[in-house]
Amino acid sequence: MIHYAMTHQEFKDAARQHQIDFKVNDHEINVPADRFPIRFMKRNGKEYRIDVRSSLTWKDAVDENGDYRIFFSGFRHEITEIINQMEFPSKGQMVTNLLRSEHIPYNLFYPMRYDLDGAAMLFNRILGKNKIAGIGKILIEYNPGGLHDGTSFDVFVEYDNKSGQKGGIGIEVKYTEKEYPIKRGTKEWNETHNEAGIHLADNYRKPNTDCGWFKEKHIGDVPFEDAEGMTHHVVANQYRQIWRNHILGASMVLGLCDDILSEFTSLTIYPKGNVHFSGIWSEYESMLTPSGQETFRHLTYEDLFHMMQECLNVTKIPNLNQWMDYLNRRYIIK
Template sequence: MKDVWKENAKSKQLEYKHRLGLTASGTWGKDKIEYPHILEDEDAKNGANFYCYKDQEEWKRLQDWAKRSNGKKVNFLGAGMKNMLRSEHIPYNLFYPLEKFRKDNPQMLKQFLEELFKKQNISIDKITQIKIEYVSGRSRKELLNDNTSFDAYIEYKKRNDTCGLGIEVKYTEKSYPYGATEKKRMFDDDSEYNLLSKKSGYYREEKLHKLRSKILKQPWRNHLLGLKLLELNEIQKFYSVHIYPEGNKYQAKVCDEYINCLSDKGKNTFVPVTFERFVEVADKVFTKPENKNWIDYLKRRY
């Protein structure tokens, strides 16, 4: 069956590529087949997938931030990062500009986040860090002992509490297949996943078995990583944020079904946010002329 949203997204990305004057196609897979929605290596190397394309100083700053945040150099020539229909590059376009606000205009960033998460009644004293592909300073064994990480992570202070926003970003993606170890843990009632879920009180007991389904397993794991940080007292409050475009009806369904598994205690801690809502709030808060290019870029690009 034809994926209407993916076709629409593809048209948008090819229009974007055309506006940049890019004509070369990148390759995918072992057979190195060319696809127009995949950037050619030289274009990717120059930052064509990012809002700061043609501003080489800003592109270098973004890469430096990614390296500091990640603890290692990020491979911007990776297959997923060059694919304009995948979400790997998008957190950089959303959150590096926010990191700049954190340093240069923290009050405006605070206003943006409090407006974006108004329904959750989030109140912020100080935003302390914004990171990309973040897990924790702890070893994996101390956490979920897997490769779960947040696409982006925002940490802030409220009085004496350290609070975290663990963010997952989707674009055209649906669900991904089970890994062998992942599936074994999910279907083992005595695994860390299931024991932590029961202990947290965040889930309806009669819905616990649904969390391991293919459609829900990723939001479940992302949420569990935050719950583990709470258990370890690394943070005192946590919100799991799921960002996706309105057109991706599959991800809207993921959010609805996941929320249906949450208890009253858990519901306020899972926050679906559409791209459109993110941009709407950014447009409302970041009104200075120098912010217009970034916001217009997000509107036209996605």
């Protein structure tokens, strides 16, 4: 039998169908197949109907208790209360679109606060070092402000190391996403380019250079004429989000915000089938110095869920086995 990797579009199509099947057939949501939002688009004077089968209608997005169905039922009420207390520009998409990743950090990491000892064991395994003495807090959608932009950690884990110093893990959680093109004239463009080519504004340049985690040729100015240099730079489309998460942590180590760390690790979580992310790590890591490589990790959902099952304690986390079964049913595409 010949095995081959899916293209990214094939993976996204498979993930979309997986979420549609989950929505219809799994008891956690269990919405009839013929009930979904309908959008209309106009193009060249004609109106087109789009059936959004991988999303929930507003009516179906909440259960009989008024809690959001997109979250695991065992922790749904608690997470819903948190969501309702916070300002989310894309809250509607978060609680209705099953294919987007904004809700996933809550389903994966919120329950870990019940077992911080088990979470410490888990993250020690992920880091490959027994450095974490205890976890202080697990925050979701956290921006310490060190880059003076909108960059946030999907999840931020604060811990004390064995020397009594404060460390942190900044986590990016991906599902079907890949790179996104940067648009000329936007704030992000102006902070990473000028009229000549790639040029980092001070809010990015200082943590980028001062942390010592990146090789100079991948963070310096590059003219538009240098096509190879443009595509092998940390701000290139395929690396930019990962890099910004990485230097947000650097800003904390460098004391560029109030929340100061002695050490930091950037961690990206993604499904094994997402070939965009599985294909960029060796190139991104080649841009890092030896000290930078010590601050960077990546892990698939499949490996993460296996480690969680081994490290977390069923006597401390309510519904641990049901929760782990849910995560595998919900996000692993076989």
